[in-house]
Amino acid sequence: MNKFYIQTVLFLLSIFVYVNNKALATEGVPEEDTTPELTDRCLTPEEIYEKNKDLLCTNSEEIKQAVEFMNEAVEKLEYYAINEKIYKLYRKKYDDRMDLYKIKNKGHAQVKKIYYSAYDLDKYNETINELWDPDRPNPFNTGDAKSIQKINNYST
Numbered sequence: 001m002n003k004f005y006i007q008t009v010l011f012l013l014s015i016f017v018y019v020n021n022k023a024l025a026t027e028g029v030p031e032e033d034t035t036p037e038l039t040d041r042c043l044t045p046e047e048i049y050e051k052n053k054d055l056l057c058t059n060s061e062e063i064k065q066a067v068e069f070m071n072e073a074v075e076k077l078e079y080y081a082i083n084e085k086i087y088k089l090y091r092k093k094y095d096d097r098m099d100l101y102k103i104k105n106k107g108h109a110q111v112k113k114i115y116y117s118a119y120d121l122d123k124y125n126e127t128i129n130e131l132w133d134p135d136r137p138n139p140f141n142t143g144d145a146k147s148i149q150k151i152n153n154y155s156t
Helices: 002-025 045-051 060-082 121-132
Strands: 088-095 098-104 110-116
Antiparallel strands (some): 088 098
8 A cells, every 4th residue: 555655646746847847948938028118208308499489489578578577476476475364265175185275355366375285295296297287287277367386395
């Protein structure tokens, strides 16, 4: 009876060795180059220039007026950014990650402020690029108002 068990074990061992040799001796399937293609490629400065070349202003008087206008806008932006007490909560959780505040000046334009919470801190740069990309739709770029955007970059 011991002889029968020994023969069975040796038979199974020989099958195991045979299959193992066949598996190790086979060649792998020749694969193609598997480098991933970038789907969201950033534009180079030259490409951005060519794309927006028609938007450039060459009139020096118009440039001077635009600089004065933007300096005035920056002063107003600083005022509204510093004075947080003048805002009232307009809509809590306007979106999943946003609270909307607004103020109505007497005879002036309506000013809105959005508190935007970013949950994926690992994707901070991607989030900023999405918000600033004029070709990509986002909740701030609705096209119905003039806006000034300010990004606080806090280093850790």
